[in-house]
Amino acid sequence: MRDERDRDTGRTADRAADPPDGIPGNDGPKGAAAGPEGAAGPEGAAAGPMGELGRRVGRGLRWSLLGNLVMKAGSFVMSLVLARLLVPEDFGVFAIALAASQLVIHVNDAGVIAATVQWRGKLEDMAPTATVLAVASSAALYGIFWVIAPYFARLSGSEDATWVIRVLSATNLVYGLTAVRSAALLRRFEQDRLAMANLAGFAVNAAVSITLAAGGAGAFSFAWGQLAGACVTGVLVTFLARLPFRVGFDRAVARRLLVFGLPLCASLGIEGVLLNADSVVVGDALGPVQLGFYLLAFNISSWVPGLVGTAVRYVALPGFSRLAEEDPHSLSEGVRRAVPTLLSVVLPVAVLMGVLAPAVVVFLYGERWAPSAEVLRFLAVVMTVRMLTALAFDVLASLGATRSTVLLNLGWAVAMLPALTAGARLDGIRGAAVAHATVAVLVALPLAALALHRAGVALGSVAASVVRPLAGAAVAAAVMAGLSHLTGGIPLVELCVAGGAGLLAFVLVVVPRAVLRRLGDRMTDLVPARSR
Structure with a gap:
């Protein structure tokens, strides 16, 4: 159910309902704030380095938002249907499988998508080598998780999740095959083509999942639905990218890709732990039923990141990357503008979720899901922090400071894992949510600000804004x-x-x-x- 695959250069949105979004991890280039905002000047004239780039980013963002709005609306309806066809235990079993898949998906392509988007040179020269790296990485990781699936399921508190893990993890093979083609669409700001592929995949995902759920497939309905949707999206992305599918290996190209991609890959791997550790910890401490309640609250808290953040991620990394290359000063100005804009979108929803959580849960999902409300209050705080740290991640990646992204996510994970465990043991799912929110505010935000400052981004004017x-x-x-x-x-x-x-x-x-x-x-x- 966790789509919060905030992934390569980047989920969470509805972890159960959302389809793969055409690139590994479902959320496109990671980050939750708009790319460079400098708008265009008069028609046909560039207003400085942000002019033409601003127009291209704006067009890509409009398509991303439109496609994502349609898909999230459908995903929301789908989640309502599934919540009435399935029981909390089914959600909990799938949450364990999705946690396993998400741990892999963040490192699935060895950082090839982000490296391709940032590549300085002809795409055709590096595509064959990048394809080999992405496919080899995804196949190796799938083989590893096939073997360890029973142990992961047992560790998470439900051995029933073993085959669900194996089915769902197969989507990562599709992502490896299509990674370079997805990156090519992002690099060229062709989000309209990517949106069409994603919507087609979602339609198949929804049809398969609901049909199987109605037939009594339980947690497998999620897994087979997402795999079917990933296959359809992958075929369309390969066709629409207009990039010949060739394989080859150039050591110099591979070295350049891996020097940039591996640190980012390590950071995203740690982020996979951040996004999915709660599923493992809560499942182990409290069982699949309580995990189902926790997961539903997480899905609700992920609506804004899934709708706005996912769409923006499609343009954030390529936009910030081009801007950083042309005018670093404008990048700081873009950050200053992006932060209050981002908060103006996120905070009202977070407040509504936090204050009126019982009404939100009961109205949408029914009285039997009421225990999710206390969790939602605190995960609304986590949602806000995640959007801000996603912005920091994008900016750091655009500056090439991928090691800083590792330190940011590593510091967050080191503090969060013991806090989640202690919170779950002391106060159940509510305690886990409190721990998650506390670490997000007291650890993650300061680390993000420090990383941006050390990378040379001026933050002095952000506080006032x-x-x-x-x-x-x-x-x-x-x-x-x-x-x-x-x-x-x-x-x-x-x-x-x-x-x-x-x-x-x-x-x-x-x-x-x-x-x-x-x-x-x-x-x-x-x-x-x-x-x-």
């Missing part, structure tokens, strides 16, 4: 908490009244009055004169 989003979040939380007590405990009423009022309060605090006034004028202009 986030005051308004943070103030808006505080006001929205107070409004939601106050009104939630007046709704009689009816989930729909609570979400509409308390949630709607809180979101409105956030907008009024965060959006400048001049912008609100212009929006009001435009809305007025749209109303026919006779109806006024």
Whole structure:
């Protein structure tokens, strides 16, 4: 269920429902903030180094958002259907299998996707060698996990997950075969082609998963659905990339690819631990049923990263990479703009999930999933931090500071693993969520800021730019908490009244009055004169 495959250069979104997104790890180049924002100048003229690049990034981002919006809406509906066809234990078994798959998927291509996107030179010269590296890496890792699947399943608390792991991990073979073609689409900002391939794969994933779930396949319905979707997406990506499928091996090219890719691969491997350690820890400590409740909360908390973050990742690494190559000063300016913009999108949703968690869970999934609500409150905090650290990861990768990404994720993982274990043992799934959120705020955020500072990114002006989003979040939380007590405990009423009022309060605090006034004028202009 974890799609939060925030992957190569990059998941989490709905871990059970989301399809593979055409490249290993499902989420495209990792990162949660927009690429360079410098907009275009007059039509047909570049406004500095950010002009033409800004137009290309903007076009790619629009296609990514459109495709991802459609796919996430379908994924949401699919998750609702599956939650009623399956029991929490099925979700828990699949969560264990997906954790295994995600641990592999982050290192599946040996960093070839990111190295291909950043390649300085002709793509055709390196593609045969890159293909060999990606296929060899994915095949070797699949063989390893085929062997260790029973031990991983036993360690995670459910031996029933063994064959689910083996089926789901086969998607990584598809990712290895299509890695270079996916990277070529990203490199050329052809997100429209990638979106079409992803949507086709999702349609197949949904049809297979729901059909098998209705037929009593349990956790296997997720695994076979994702494998079928990955195959369809892979075929389309190979066709649409317009890159001849040739194999060869050039030692000099391989060396260049691996020098960049392996440190990033190591960092993503650690990130795989970060994204999936909770599944293993909670499953081992509390069993598959409690893990199912935890996983549902994680899926809900991943809606924003899955919708916005995934779409932006398709353009973030190539965009930041080109900008860093042309004008490093503009990269710092892009970071300054991106952080408050990102928070303005994430914080209102995080506040709603945190304050109105019981209403969200019960309204969407039914009363039997109510234990997930206490978990959701704290995973909403983790969601916000993950979006910010994803931005830091993209910026560091664009600067070539891949070793810093290793240190960032390693420090986070070292602190999180014992905290998750202690939290789960002391207070069940709620304790695990509290531990996850605490480490994210107190460890991950400071490490990300330190890594950016050491890489030369100016952060002095960022603090002032986030005051308004943070103030808006505080006001929205107070409004939601106050009104939630007046709704009689009816989930729909609570979400509409308390949630709607809180979101409105956030907008009024965060959006400048001049912008609100212009929006009001435009809305007025749209109303026919006779109806006024």
